[in-house]
Amino acid sequence: METARVSFGLAAAVLIPLGLAWHGPRPWRMVAFTALYGAYAVLPYGDEGKPWIALCVAALLSLGFVLWKHPADMPAFAFSVTLPLMVGRVARNRWVSAAALSAAVGLAAWSAGPTAGARGRELLLSDGVAVFLSAALISVFGGGALAKTATAPVRREILALEDGPERRAAVEFMSAGRAIGLLERGLLFAFLAAGQPEAAALVLAAKSLARVPTSEHGKHASEYFLIGTLASVIASLVMSMAARTAVGLPIL
Structure with a gap:
């Protein structure tokens, strides 16, 4: 039941604001909803590490979607990145978005560990x-x-x-x-x-x-x-x- 509560709860925390298109006109509302509803989903298991890691994955996914949708509308950082093909604030936010989404995938893979590997191998060979x-x-x-x-x-x-x-x-x-x-x-x-x-x-x-x-x-x-x-x-x-x-x- 723990796995089901955390999995369904975090999926809802990311997908509900996406379905409501909050990553467009209300980007920070999406991040806040993901954090609050995700915390509600994992709160009963706060003494364990993996549910909180899963919450971080959901938060990174939410942040990544927001930054990708608003490449030029987010507050500027204190440094500038200039590349041959992408320059200015658009480049910064798109790179941060890609980094957040990559971090979410990497963190999820690391957290899942051997269990996901065994299940994946079982499905692959089934x-x-x-x-x-x-x-x-x-x-x-x-x-x-x-x-x-x-x-x-x-x-x-x-x-x-x-x-x-x-x-x-x-x-x-x-x-x-x-x-x-x-x-x-x-x-x-x-x-x-x-x-x-x-x-x-x-x-x-x-x-x-x-x-x-x-x-x-x-x-x-x-x-x-x-x-x-x-x-x-x-x-x-x-x-x-x-x-x-x-x-x-x-x-x-």
């Missing part, structure tokens, strides 16, 4: 992890190639249309699909591999509500949407079933 990771990559990126191949005829038909509102709307609809497709296949694979096909169905429902083509996009865009979605589903379903079968789990 056949199950390798199978699911490879299957996920095939599903996300290989499924993209499958979707691109399957939708190629429709794409050619759209590009062959006469220039007009329908063609422009359809081309715009297609151009916004790549990132959505990657996320869609990743979520589908994750839920199917976890044995939660109902959650995978919710992903498809959410996509349909947010991205379904309208009449102004024309019938070609509807065909593109349907074929691409089915290709993504097939890739994610096949790879998740294959991965689960390979490690001895039920197929779904």
Whole structure:
């Protein structure tokens, strides 16, 4: 429970102000929140060293994000650093930001020590992890190639249309699909591999509500949407079933 409290608490101390974008308009509020909430998370274990080291890691991460976001708006230091490619206050704060983030990573690695090394080696050598990771990559990126191949005829038909509102709307609809497709296949694979096909169905429902083509996009865009979605589903379903079968789990 100690590890869970410290890990979740420090993650919240850094991610909540990032999610609220406090590193932008309210930079010092982010640092203060990270310090106070992080102290709350580690306080019951104040007689131990590692929780406080973890708090220092969180504080350095917070400071690094703030300095990187505000390279020229922070108070100037009492010395000047001049380099060929980066000069003035921007260079100083960006270097301090990079140093803070590097220190956070180094301190976390040192604090984790042999335990993290053993766990990392266990994960690295785990056949199950390798199978699911490879299957996920095939599903996300290989499924993209499958979707691109399957939708190629429709794409050619759209590009062959006469220039007009329908063609422009359809081309715009297609151009916004790549990132959505990657996320869609990743979520589908994750839920199917976890044995939660109902959650995978919710992903498809959410996509349909947010991205379904309208009449102004024309019938070609509807065909593109349907074929691409089915290709993504097939890739994610096949790879998740294959991965689960390979490690001895039920197929779904």
